[in-house]
Amino acid sequence: MIKTKKGSGSLMPDELPVLPLMSTVIFPLGISTIQVWYERNLRLLQARAKRGDIIGFSFARTTDMDQLTPRELSAGGTAAKIIRIEGFGEGGKQITVQGLKRIRLKEYTRTEPYLVARVEYLEEIGGDPEGERREANRTMELVKQLVELDPAYPAELYHICSMNADTPGKLADMIASAFHFDLSAKQAILEELDARKRLARLVDLLKLEIDKAELSKNVTFDARQDLERKIKEQVLREEMKTIKDELGNGGLHEREVVELRGKIRESSLPPSAEKQALLEVERLRLISTASAEYGMVRTHLDWLMSLPWTKASCGEVDIERLEAILSQEHFGQEKVKEGILQLFSIRKLRKDLKGIVLCFLGPAGTGKTSLAQAIAKALERKFVRVNLAGVRDEAEIKGRRSTYAEAFPGKILNAIREAECTNPLMMIEGIGKMGTENLRGDPAAALAEALDTERNSNFVDNYLGVPFDLSDVIFVTAASVPEEIPGSLFDLMEMIEFSGFIEEEKLEIAKKFILPMLLKKHGLSERDIQFTDGALRKVIRQYTVEAGIKSLQREMEDICRKCARARASKSFTRCRITKDNLEEYLGMPVYIPDKVPKHEEIGVAIGLAWTEAGGDLMLIEALKMKGSGQVIFTGQLGEIMKESIQAAHSYVRSKAEMLGINYDDFTSNDIHVHFPSGSIPKDGPSAGITVSLAIASVMSDRPIRNDMAMSGEISLRGRVLPVAGVREKASAAHRVGIRNVMLPKGNEKNLLDLPEKIKMETDFIFVERIEEVFKHALMEPDESQKGIEEILRRELGKMARVEKQKRTKRKKPARKVAKKP
Numbered sequence: 001m002i003k004t005k006k007g008s009g010s011l012m013p014d015e016l017p018v019l020p021l022m023s024t025v026i027f028p029l030g031i032s033t034i035q036v037w038y039e040r041n042l043r044l045l046q047a048r049a050k051r052g053d054i055i056g057f058s059f060a061r062t063t064d065m066d067q068l069t070p071r072e073l074s075a076g077g078t079a080a081k082i083i084r085i086e087g088f089g090e091g092g093k094q095i096t097v098q099g100l101k102r103i104r105l106k107e108y109t110r111t112e113p114y115l116v117a118r119v120e121y122l123e124e125i126g127g128d129p130e131g132e133r134r135e136a137n138r139t140m141e142l143v144k145q146l147v148e149l150d151p152a153y154p155a156e157l158y159h160i161c162s163m164n165a166d167t168p169g170k171l172a173d174m175i176a177s178a179f180h181f182d183l184s185a186k187q188a189i190l191e192e193l194d195a196r197k198r199l200a201r202l203v204d205l206l207k208l209e210i211d212k213a214e215l216s217k218n219v220t221f222d223a224r225q226d227l228e229r230k231i232k233e234q235v236l237r238e239e240m241k242t243i244k245d246e247l248g249n250g251g252l253h254e255r256e257v258v259e260l261r262g263k264i265r266e267s268s269l270p271p272s273a274e275k276q277a278l279l280e281v282e283r284l285r286l287i288s289t290a291s292a293e294y295g296m297v298r299t300h301l302d303w304l305m306s307l308p309w310t311k312a313s314c315g316e317v318d319i320e321r322l323e324a325i326l327s328q329e330h331f332g333q334e335k336v337k338e339g340i341l342q343l344f345s346i347r348k349l350r351k352d353l354k355g356i357v358l359c360f361l362g363p364a365g366t367g368k369t370s371l372a373q374a375i376a377k378a379l380e381r382k383f384v385r386v387n388l389a390g391v392r393d394e395a396e397i398k399g400r401r402s403t404y405a406e407a408f409p410g411k412i413l414n415a416i417r418e419a420e421c422t423n424p425l426m427m428i429e430g431i432g433k434m435g436t437e438n439l440r441g442d443p444a445a446a447l448a449e450a451l452d453t454e455r456n457s458n459f460v461d462n463y464l465g466v467p468f469d470l471s472d473v474i475f476v477t478a479a480s481v482p483e484e485i486p487g488s489l490f491d492l493m494e495m496i497e498f499s500g501f502i503e504e505e506k507l508e509i510a511k512k513f514i515l516p517m518l519l520k521k522h523g524l525s526e527r528d529i530q531f532t533d534g535a536l537r538k539v540i541r542q543y544t545v546e547a548g549i550k551s552l553q554r555e556m557e558d559i560c561r562k563c564a565r566a567r568a569s570k571s572f573t574r575c576r577i578t579k580d581n582l583e584e585y586l587g588m589p590v591y592i593p594d595k596v597p598k599h600e601e602i603g604v605a606i607g608l609a610w611t612e613a614g615g616d617l618m619l620i621e622a623l624k625m626k627g628s629g630q631v632i633f634t635g636q637l638g639e640i641m642k643e644s645i646q647a648a649h650s651y652v653r654s655k656a657e658m659l660g661i662n663y664d665d666f667t668s669n670d671i672h673v674h675f676p677s678g679s680i681p682k683d684g685p686s687a688g689i690t691v692s693l694a695i696a697s698v699m700s701d702r703p704i705r706n707d708m709a710m711s712g713e714i715s716l717r718g719r720v721l722p723v724a725g726v727r728e729k730a731s732a733a734h735r736v737g738i739r740n741v742m743l744p745k746g747n748e749k750n751l752l753d754l755p756e757k758i759k760m761e762t763d764f765i766f767v768e769r770i771e772e773v774f775k776h777a778l779m780e781p782d783e784s785q786k787g788i789e790e791i792l793r794r795e796l797g798k799m800a801r802v803e804k805q806k807r808t809k810r811k812k813p814a815r816k817v818a819k820k821p
Helices: 039-048 129-149 156-162 168-178 183-191 195-247 255-266 271-285 292-306 319-329 334-349 368-379 411-419 443-451 503-521 533-542 550-567 639-654 688-700 726-735 745-753 756-761 770-777 781-811
Strands: 004-007 010-013 015-021 031-036 054-060 073-088 092-110 115-122 356-361 383-387 425-429 474-479 494-497 529-531 575-577 604-611 614-626 631-634 669-674 708-710 740-744 763-767
Touching (some): 015 039, 015 073, 031 073, 039 092, 073 115, 129 156, 129 195, 156 168, 168 195, 183 195, 255 271, 319 334, 334 356, 334 368, 334 494, 356 368, 368 383, 383 411, 411 425, 503 529, 503 533, 503 726, 529 533, 533 550, 614 726, 639 688, 669 688, 688 708, 688 770, 708 770, 726 740, 740 745, 740 770
Parallel strands (some): 015 054, 356 474, 383 425, 604 708, 631 669
Antiparallel strands (some): 031 092, 054 073, 073 092, 614 669
């Protein structure tokens, strides 16, 4: 319900739909016609606009109406009544409105499907009639002077304005609306409530317009004289050309044109490019050097001649060298390296194959760029990078035609020119962050022309206008996930997936690659600083959460900077970074990892989860309480995980007799399943066996082993189905000291991807049915009690030994020290 208030003799609503304006400002009592095209504004007109309705208008301080937010709208505006609304063009609307009152937009109550704001109606400020009359007279004198000078304004405009000279506020609004002032200046006048100050602003604006009109009048006269001079020069030039043709000189006496023709013939351009260049030379011969077109044609010629049309770097495929450099320059990602070696082996055997287009898929910091650089180094090819993030205009990829004033070549040919050869390795980043199809074209479709190996031998940049052969270029694109790749590009590229680094790999990369690079960068040597393995592991676990190594490198760089600062001082001692003094350099840990339960508990199972930053532990807790048989789950869970909990509960309930559970307990008790770290969203089916185990434990009062972690999807029939991310999950279990990991039988083949150390130190248990999970992980109550008693016995023994050591120290006599004579 819209509240209303009294104003101007009628009810005015406290809340108005707001229509942003980009090309005009509406004043009270003025009548304006507006064309509406943008989708959100059309929705406003369709829902809330008919003849006689009142809507708010506000000037937008941006030209991008698609991305408009309320912060980009002026606070001052005008409430106006719709007089007429009609269709305009294809899908647009044209409305005629009459301004009613000035308003201030206090608060936006809705932004979709259109803008709605709570408004305050503003009244005009008066109080100085004499000052207002003086300013009105000055303003009318300037209006008369401007109308006489500028033919763009009709003579009647002065007489219409003079009819409102007795009401200064209306006069100011009428002049501001009728004359062609800057829109921001008009908005400032609209927001000014004092009529005298509005007229004073108009005096300044009118003086500026008068100066412009006088200058334009003088320029028009000068331009007419200049045009006549140019026509005369052109006639004389043509007469001289005719005389020289008759004398046999051919008219090509210009030294620059002759030099350009010689360069074109010597530059080994392909026939199509040479023909285009010679045509441009002919155009250049007929253009005056003082003309702007002369510079455009000359720049176009320079581009044609500077491209490496036939020059190629020696990039023969040597598989042994490629394998050696990939291993030397990049640690880990063995499957990625093997895939690259296979692709280039095929290229070596098939000489007729043209073009390679790869897409490196993986999280940031996993080595996509460094691996592309290693390939270029191994093949002895130039390496160039192109970033397409934020590109919304296809001209940025394919160029803008040379006939336009703002003509330029596209990013692809810019990279070729930078490489100075026809066969570089071109790294294209940000393909998932390009704009979609719009009025300026489709960037993805333009990029597809360059990447399609069937067509890119005749790639035409709009600026050059002639084909360029891209078939020898090795294209490597990069993206984080497949979903962000445009569909038109997906089938053109060979997908190579990068996995995140596990802790052991990050540790080796830090020691072998990051640390030597940082030492060189900061002017340090190995004698100046030392990182222990424990310190690096603590940085990885408690100061970074990522799949790659970018944050790890930043933290290590922070430590090196502090050591360099100390090294520059006179009292320097060697920096030895250990896990105990790490906080002196990096502060308190940012991330506190989950700890494994110290003893077996009922209803607490250890699951394994895959995240974008790698693997992690996930403690799943279950609790039963008197109730009506409901299943409650908390922890910010997704739909798939909720369904997995329901399936686990149903299966455990069906196996109540086998587990020794009274069937009536399921109807007389509620079960609460909780996933800690509730601020983190969780989803996926791989916690199925862990949830089943927790529910079975809490209903049968049997504890769960605290030295076993697990992951697996469960079916309603009790089958354990394979899951993804085994490499990361096994690494997470090994990191916290768990040496028993339960996985689906279908994941046994994934052990090949694990480091040898993890395979040797971890006991993997593969199961096919949920009953096997219960057999391996559920304990009998007496076994748990024995485990707890053993823990207590060890703790009590440790306390007794400490107390004994304290008593011994107290009884030990002090050693006498002989005094010196």
